[in-house]
Amino acid sequence: MQRRTLARSLMLAIIAAPRLAGAQPRPADTRMQAGGEAWATSWAGSVQGPYPVGNPSAQPDQRFLFPDPAEGARDQTLRLVLRPSLWGREARLRFSNAFGTRPLTLDGVHAGLQLGGAALLPGSNRPVGFGGQPRVTIPPGGQVWSDPVALPFAADPDAPLLAGRKLAVSFHVVGASGPMTWHAKALQTSYGTAPGAGAHGAEEGEAAFPFSTASWFFLDAVDMRAPAGTPVIVAFGDSITDGTASTMNGDDRWPDVLCRRLQARLGNRVSVVNAGIGGNQVVGPATYGPEQPFPGGPSALSRLERDVLSLSGVTGVIWLEGINDFSRNGNASPEAVQAGMREGVRRLRERLPGVRVIGATLVPALGSSSAAHGHAEQDAKRRGLNAFIRESGLFDAVVEFEPVTIDRASGGLRAEMVPESTTGGRGDGLHPNRAGYLAMGSGIDLDALLPARR
Template identity: 80%
Template sequence: MNRRTLGEGALAAALLQSIGQAIGPAALAQTAPAGEGWVTSWAGSVQGPYPVGNPSAQPDQRFLFPTPAEGARDQTLRLVVRPSVWGRQARLRFSNAFGTRPLVIDGVHAGLHLGGAAVVPGTNRPVRFSGGDSVTIPPGGQAWSEPVDLPFAADPASPLLMGRKLAVSLHVPQASGPMTWHAKALQTSYGTAPGAGAKGAEEGESSFPFPTASWFFLDAVDMVAPAGTPVIVCFGDSITDGTASTMNGDDRWPDVLARRLEAERPNRAAVVNAGIGGNQVVGPAEYGPEKPFPGGPSALARLERDVISLSGVTAVIWLEGTNDFSRNGNATLEAVRGGMQEGVRQLRARVPGVRVIGATVTSALGSSSAAHGHKEQDENRRALNAFIRDGGLFDAVVEFDRPTLDPEGGGLRAEMIPESTTGGPGDKLHPNRAGYLAMGSAIDPAAVLAPRR
């Protein structure tokens, strides 16, 4: 065991001991008392079935999932996620939205991520469902777990938790069939070999040899937090999902915003990423397990699941339109404007007091992607931006176009083009880390933290 492991283990032991002395086991078992409630702290908008999607830096998945149509089979996945706020209790949402068979999950555990596929010793906790240790989710369905105590997070505002990650392990005891997933995690998670059995209780990493850059089945994590904690949902396509940002670096523009808010008000504002690479406002017209599309269901089709049904939503930042105007989408300006109007109407009708913030769309002019970069796309983009800025639809506007635009060439600024994931030249469509930093830094915190309407 190296010095870092000893340090992490000692930290966990000290936290657990001090927590037990301070509040006792009975308090830890309680549900949220008055003055607290559930807020969504992390989400991974689902699409599917695997392997249809747009992952980034994906390792070879043949040994993890030899037959995609059969999916996971008697194996354990350890999914690594970064909550934007912590609480002394969590609950987990699992999705079979694009499965064609009942999905059985058991052996679920949640613990503080140590590194690789390892969990900080003493923090791994079993997760239950309606009193049992397993759940069966029908095709198209989803299921929440019971609350699980996180003793290491009894002081959620502790700086020791800032930026830390949660490791959620789940066992799929029988062949899952087509798997619901989020392709572009830009975060390494891990899995056992098929047939390896339930390994979620293990704290070490020896049973988890295979990496993946995607999340499977898990699509939301809630935390207990003080009542009124803001939850800001960042809704959009690959430029929200983080294409071309640093692998495992957490430097998408929503991550930048989250860190800025964390610095101002530690553990008192959640920022949730609901982007899907390739997503469109109004297309495709049909989507499902038998007719999938790499960009996932349209924004309008997934609005209920990926925004409205999340806990405690107070604001939505909507950045989208590029893919609608691509050669994959071929949507008209009128259709996209109409789709945004309908989406905002639904949000205001279903989430009382929500602030809906429009984000101007960044340039793709001159992109090396065959579907992007043409003149007509840019003309539609600029017209959509005029509507976002001046159309009166949104409660506020976030300006992403101007801080990323090369005023001479009309495309992205040169320093924002080389991609940060693998070091490639970039596609002049997706901003890199420098671009996402500029975008996240351009957001006025007052626009997202203002009181509900």
């Protein structure tokens, strides 16, 4: 009883919390009154598949959660935990069966506020429908948006106590899913029931969810109702955007750092969405699918539609990618990667008029302990691509990640940015740690990302 009373007090505090003392009305408040509201992407987890092909970090043993990867999830409930970039009074969810080979049927879908672990804030959990029905079937290769769901704890989306809180999306997989569409490297703990346990998404306690995972499954986007014109910036790239070597559950990838800086200026009026996939390439692999998977997911060009163009309200894209193309796994030529970037930028501008496309210089990998990386030929190609990003005029602006991460003496990462922050260890000299991501996110010119003021 005492726990429920405390939880109710917290919910009331979130709903009724006043603006910070001395805070002035934000420009977006006027836009809400004059321009109404629209959907804005608040979170994304770019999909790949089939599980377990991918590059997860700090993954618990999944044998008890998913005993047979070919059967996937079987009559069980997953409770995925994620941090929305911005909050709204209503949300909608996108589920994907992009790399499945069987129809995927879901029911018992709910959305609530995480209290801790798999437990939810009492009274926050709400059922989610699809065309007014509690069940939906997604064909192989398909995706579906849910109906809007009201979030009672976000009645005031600007409440300071909501900032940084996490949403828990629960759903029951009816029968066996078959090969699972997933995002391998969540760097966020989510939860699941035992196979055959049935539907438990409506429950706000954690007793039914004994197993954990460091990946996201099937869910790939969350929209929030926001003032029309709310900036949505997509960070598009590979593992260095996905956050490899950052802190587990720490939300300290460079897009997270950037988001906090922007929201310190604009409040709950801007979204930064992470569309990175560990191991991703600009132009490779040539083919990708359930029968021909690749740990780095489909190429940036082949996933551009799903992971950027189809998201809601996108106003800017920061593209950081190419190091995997130049690895021994990719072996791409500089010309091929440059042509791929030109094609990607062309498609972005064609489909999203007014979008700001920002190129980001690649961080060094020279001397990396990774078998596919760290060699001199890769570094020469990396430096050449950075010159192209800076000098070609292709991009509206350039984010300089190289100068804040490079050790000029060695040509590799700065020594303090090498030790891994996820599970500890020496690091690989390819992925910056928390200190590196903090430097990257802190060095971005915020004015270069936002639409021009009118």
